[in-house]
Amino acid sequence: MALQKLVWAELAVTDIDQALEFNIDVLGLREVSREGRKVYLSCDIDDPHAQLVLTDGGTGVRSFALGVDSEDELEQFEARLAVIGVTTERRSDAAPEQPTSVAFHLPTGQEVVLLPRPDRPLYRHPGFDTSSQRRGVGPADIDHITIAFSDDAEARAVAHVLTHGLGFKISDIFLNADDEWQAAWTRAGEVHHDVGLIRCQPGASLHHLAWTVDNMEHQKRAADTLASAGHLLETGPGRHGVGGNLYSYLWTPGGNRYELSAEMPRILGERTDPIVRKAGEFDAFSAWGATRPESFTHGS
Structure with missing residues (x-):
């Protein structure tokens, strides 16, 4: 199961x-x-x-x-x-x-x-790629969802349901300076995260919905496509510190944040214990030194 x-x-x-x-x-x-x-x-x-x-x-x-x-x-x-x-x-x-x-x-x-x-489909076969038939930004698939929580107790309660009720594993936990959960990334299978959690303002339910793009070249073309239509990125392209996937973020008409995600890593073996990291000791947002925008703690 x-x-x-x-x-x-x-x-x-x-x-x-x-x-x-x-x-x-x-x-x-x-x-x-x-x-x-x-x-x-x-x-x-x-x-x-x-x-x-x-x-x-x-x-x-x-x-x-x-x-x-x-x-x-x-x-x-x-x-x-x-x-x-x-x-x-x-x-x-x-x-x-x-x-x-x-x-x-x-x-x-x-x-x-x-x-x-x-x-x-169990997987997408590269030999039958349909990228040439995509329009606009042209994501390959829906990738993951990152939901909002407002305090440590909520985050731990959600993680309990995902792990004990659905069999998810936690890949990473990021703690704030008070040793409370600031973010966590959970997975149903091998990819680093399918459902993420990020602390946001009370009342928010979503931090972002992510779409799969192919690579950094696709990220660049997507940014050009968005800009030519009058939609500017909130941040990115870049590479995350936790997870390591490539990212670009934007707020969309309608009031929700999307991420364009590429190169999501896979977890090796049957490891079940999460990696726990702490603010000040590790930059969860960027592996390349980019500064997290102030808007990033705001959800919809």
Whole structure:
């Protein structure tokens, strides 16, 4: 019994029309379906399923989905979550053409959906690359989500649900000067993180949603594409100190932050103990000396 990576995220946006214009015309996603003022978008030209759901009204993350291999595994996750006191709900309307799911809420309020995706490709074959057919920024896939928490107790409670309820492992924990959690990065499989946690202002639910780009050259082309459309980066390109992936960040129309991420490392072996680092001893933000922008502690 194991989880797949992030399948989709549902974000609230302040203006659905502006958000759609950006995500379709600039980011390069395509609409696959809609239900009223809720729109489903995909970055994969060969995948009929959405990786992003936009809902009109507000900001932040409403829910995000993690894939499971079969419906039989849903019952096992329900039992595992029940042991640690998490209430789950069976649903039949998580997304179009994806009728069966299990949903629950994290201690910070974000909804997590466990969704059977037996047809999800095990990997992306470089010999069948579709990058030449992408439009705009052209991300290859949804990459990870980093949710917001407001204090140490919330962060530890979320990590407990992810590790004991879903079988996640913690890759890194970053402590502030008071030895409280400032950030953490958790993984369902081998990649360094699928769900991150960053301390933000009270009331925020999302720090950023990340999209996979190919490499630094793609980062540069993406920055040029964004700038030519009038959208400037918040910070980057750069390489993170924790995790080591390449990054660029921007605030998007609709009120949420996106990351463009490349070269996400993989964790070797079955290591379960996280690496714990502390402010003042290690720069979690940048491996190259870039200064974290003041806005980076603000979520949506």
